[in-house]
Amino acid sequence: MMAKASVKLTCTKCGAEFTAQKTCYNRTEADNWENYMSRVGGTCTDCWKVEKEAEKLAAREKQTAENASGAAQCPVTFPALEGSEKQIAWATDLRNGIITAMVNSKAQWDKIEELSANPEFKKEWDKLNITSAKWWIDNRFTKIFKFIIGEKY
Numbered sequence: 001m002m003a004k005a006s007v008k009l010t011c012t013k014c015g016a017e018f019t020a021q022k023t024c025y026n027r028t029e030a031d032n033w034e035n036y037m038s039r040v041g042g043t044c045t046d047c048w049k050v051e052k053e054a055e056k057l058a059a060r061e062k063q064t065a066e067n068a069s070g071a072a073q074c075p076v077t078f079p080a081l082e083g084s085e086k087q088i089a090w091a092t093d094l095r096n097g098i099i100t101a102m103v104n105s106k107a108q109w110d111k112i113e114e115l116s117a118n119p120e121f122k123k124e125w126d127k128l129n130i131t132s133a134k135w136w137i138d139n140r141f142t143k144i145f146k147f148i149i150g151e152k153y
């Protein structure tokens with residue numbers, strides 16, 4: 001029979017009193033969880049949310065930095081993007097991510113012209129010169145550049 005574990009805790013972050021609850025498979029498991037939680041404590045829902053948001057933001061910033069440093073290794077310069085400041089920042093990050101993937105897949109930058117003889121390659125490659133930040137944002141979930149990234153050039 002399922003058992004409900006419930007334990008009163010003091011938030012380790014803000015000091016607020018809160019009740020932590022969990023549905024367990026049986027009473028023993030529920031008791032163990034209550035004891036465990038009383039021992040280690042926990043954060044209230046509000047503090048947990050703040051913590052998760054901060055983690056998400058940090059992960060995003062880390063990814064943005066990785067995209068930027070990866071793109072910096074690309075010998076080809078792409079045109080500046082156009083749009084609002086916010087759009088440009090986002091779109092630049094998206095484009096950097098794609099360029100980084102190309103850098104990581106060891107794209108042969110000195111052979112782009114040669115490779116462009118292949119219309120399928122050229123079609124994808126030309127997208128990298130699209131300057132509309134909005135286009136990059138609108139297409140962020142589209143599997144573009146698969147042709148370029150998926151192959152070793």
Ligand SMILES: [Zn+2]
Pocket residue numbers: 011012013014015016043044045046047048
């Ligand atoms: Zn709290």
